[in-house]
Amino acid sequence: MAVKTRHRLSLPRRAVASEPWYRRKELHLVVGILVAFLTVGFASQRATDGARTALDARLLNAGAGADAGLVGVESEQLSAVRAIAFTQGVAQALEANDGPALNTLVAPLHANSTVPMVDMVLPNGRVVLAVRSKGAPAPVRTRAGLLALTQALQRADGSRGGRLSELVVFRSGPTLLTISAVMKGTTPVGAVLAMTPLANVLGRLSQEVGADLTAYDSDGRPVATTAAFAPQPTGSDTARALMGGGATVTRYVFADHREQLGRLIVDHTPNAVLGVSLEDDSNVTGRIVAIYAAIGLLCTVLILATFWARVAIEQRRR
Numbered sequence: 001m002a003v004k005t006r007h008r009l010s011l012p013r014r015a016v017a018s019e020p021w022y023r024r025k026e027l028h029l030v031v032g033i034l035v036a037f038l039t040v041g042f043a044s045q046r047a048t049d050g051a052r053t054a055l056d057a058r059l060l061n062a063g064a065g066a067d068a069g070l071v072g073v074e075s076e077q078l079s080a081v082r083a084i085a086f087t088q089g090v091a092q093a094l095e096a097n098d099g100p101a102l103n104t105l106v107a108p109l110h111a112n113s114t115v116p117m118v119d120m121v122l123p124n125g126r127v128v129l130a131v132r133s134k135g136a137p138a139p140v141r142t143r144a145g146l147l148a149l150t151q152a153l154q155r156a157d158g159s160r161g162g163r164l165s166e167l168v169v170f171r172s173g174p175t176l177l178t179i180s181a182v183m184k185g186t187t188p189v190g191a192v193l194a195m196t197p198l199a200n201v202l203g204r205l206s207q208e209v210g211a212d213l214t215a216y217d218s219d220g221r222p223v224a225t226t227a228a229f230a231p232q233p234t235g236s237d238t239a240r241a242l243m244g245g246g247a248t249v250t251r252y253v254f255a256d257h258r259e260q261l262g263r264l265i266v267d268h269t270p271n272a273v274l275g276v277s278l279e280d281d282s283n284v285t286g287r288i289v290a291i292y293a294a295i296g297l298l299c300t301v302l303i304l305a306t307f308w309a310r311v312a313i314e315q316r317r318r
Contacts, residue, residue, distance in 0.1 A: 036294075036297050039293060039297065040290050040293045040294050040297070041290070043289050043290060043293040044286040044287065044289050044290035044293070045286065046289075047282075047285050047286045047288075047289035047290075048282045048283055048285060048286030049282075050282075050285075051281070051282035051285040051286070052258075052280065052282040055258060055278060055280060055282060056250060056258075056260065058211075058278065059211065059250075059258070059259075059260040059276045059277070059278060060248070060260060061209075062209040062210065062211040062276045062278075063209075063248075063260060063262050063274060063276040065205075065208060065209040066205045066206075066208075066209050066211075066213055066274060066276065067264070067265050067274070069204070069205040069208050069209070070176075070201065070205065070264070070265070070266065071265075073176060073196060073201055073204070073205075074165045074176070074178060074266065074267065076113065076114050076115065077115050077165065077176070077178035077194040077195075077196065078163065078165070078178050078180075078194075079113070080109065080110070080113040080115045080118065080178075080194045081163065081178055081179065081180040081192045081193075081194045082163070082180060083109050083113075084105075084106055084109050084110075084118070084120075084180075084182075084192045085161075085180045085181070085182050085183070085192050087105055087106075087109065089101070089105055090102065090105050090106065090120075090182060090192075091182050091183060091184040091189050091190075092184065093105065094120055094122070094128060094182055094189050094190040095184055095189040095190070097122070097128055098128075099128055099129050102120050102128060102129040103129055103131070106118060106120060106129060106131060106192075107131055110131045110133075113194075115133075115194045115195070115196060116132065116133040116135075116136040116195070116196055116197070116200065117130075117131070117132055117133070117136050117137065117175075117193075117194070117195040117196065117197075118130070118131045118192065118193065118194055118195070119131075119139070119143065119192070119193040119195070120182075120190065120191075120192055120193075121142075121143050121149065121190055121191050121192075121193065122189075122190045123149075123153055123188065123189070123190055123191075124142075124144060125142045125143040125144030125145065125146060125149060126141070126142050126144070127139065127140060127141055127142060127143060128190070136197070137170075137172035137173070137197065138172070140170075140171075143193065146168070148164060148166055148168065148177055148179050149179065149191055149193075151164060152164060152179045152180065152181045152188075152191050153181055153188045153191065155181075156181035156183060156188040157186065161180060161181060161183070162179070162180060162181030162188065162191070163178070163179065163180040163181075164178070164179060164267055165177065165178040165179075165266055165267040166266055166267060166269070166271055167198065167215075167264075167266055167271040167272055169217075169223070172197070173197055173198065173199065173223075173224070174197070174198040174199075174215065174223045174224050175195050175196065175197055175198060176195065176196045176197075176198055176201050176266065177193060177194070177195050178193070178194045178195075179191050179192070179193050179194075180192050197224075198215055198223070198224040199224045199225075199226075202214075202215060202224055202225065202226050203226050206226040209276070211276050211277065211278050212225070212226050212227040212228075212257070212276070212277045212278065213225070213226050213274065213275065213276060213277075214226070214227060214231045214253075214259070214274075214275040214277065215264055215272045215273070215274060215275075216231075216233070216234050216239055216261075216272060216273035216274075216275060217239070217272055217273075218236070218239055218240060218243060218272070218273075219233075219236045219239060220233045220234035220235045220236050220237075220238060220239035220273070221233050222275075223272070227253075227254070227257070227277060229254040229255075229257070230254075231253050231254065231259070231275065231277075232253055232254065234249075234251075234261060234273060234275075238261070239273045242261055242262060242263055242270075242273050243263055243270040243272070243273060244270075245263075245270075248260055248261060248262045249261040252280070253275065253277050254277075256279055256280045256281075256283075257277045257278065257279055257280065258277060258278060258279075258280040259275045259276065259277035260275070260276050260277075261273055261274070261275050262274055262276075
């Protein structure tokens, strides 16, 4: 018996419409990755900027603290020179060029002060007596040519009695000097000098403010520092602008050590440039925040992917 073959009518297949470009998974994946990178980068940059802003504020406060501490050192030296200059018998002994008598009067006052160096000098600059603390620079024979000595003697009859403070550079190094004329009646018979090496002053202030301190001269050269590295010069134009009242300048003085430059005020007058520096770890903060943000985004994606997979499996079971 012959079997009849049934022929099925073949209907033309509909052409599958292509998926719109904005619904492509590849596009969504690229956009998601781009958004993740932007989010991580934005969080990292904001954290870096915040940490650097906090560092700059700390540098500014440390600079103000250093200037205030310097005023304290000036006050200590001023107290020492006043005590010596007004001690009875000092003027007579200095006029008579009597070193032993001066030593008897001055040495106890020096011992009770925090000043490491005291010189008693005649108007011509000759040093009659030099008292030193342990470790202080060695005495010299004369202070002839010292501008502060000339000014102190010239202003001896003024309201301040010839007392002034300034930074001077001796052969032993830059020194914070406070000087006062020694009067016998109305006549100056000499002067008393109280001195502290600038390196010692910066070392003391550095511990108080918790930052490295560097002093630069008017040409921008570093003259004293507490840093473990050699600071870069600032340049004469920058130094003179700062000493003239210009705004503070922030720079990287060595590797990642961030430094803020301002004026070093001595006796109400800018005598040098003061640099305050700390190590800048803001980039480390930014990297840590970036890692945390990336981990957070990755965990979020894994959690959402897990829920999506569970929903997809449930739908297939139905």
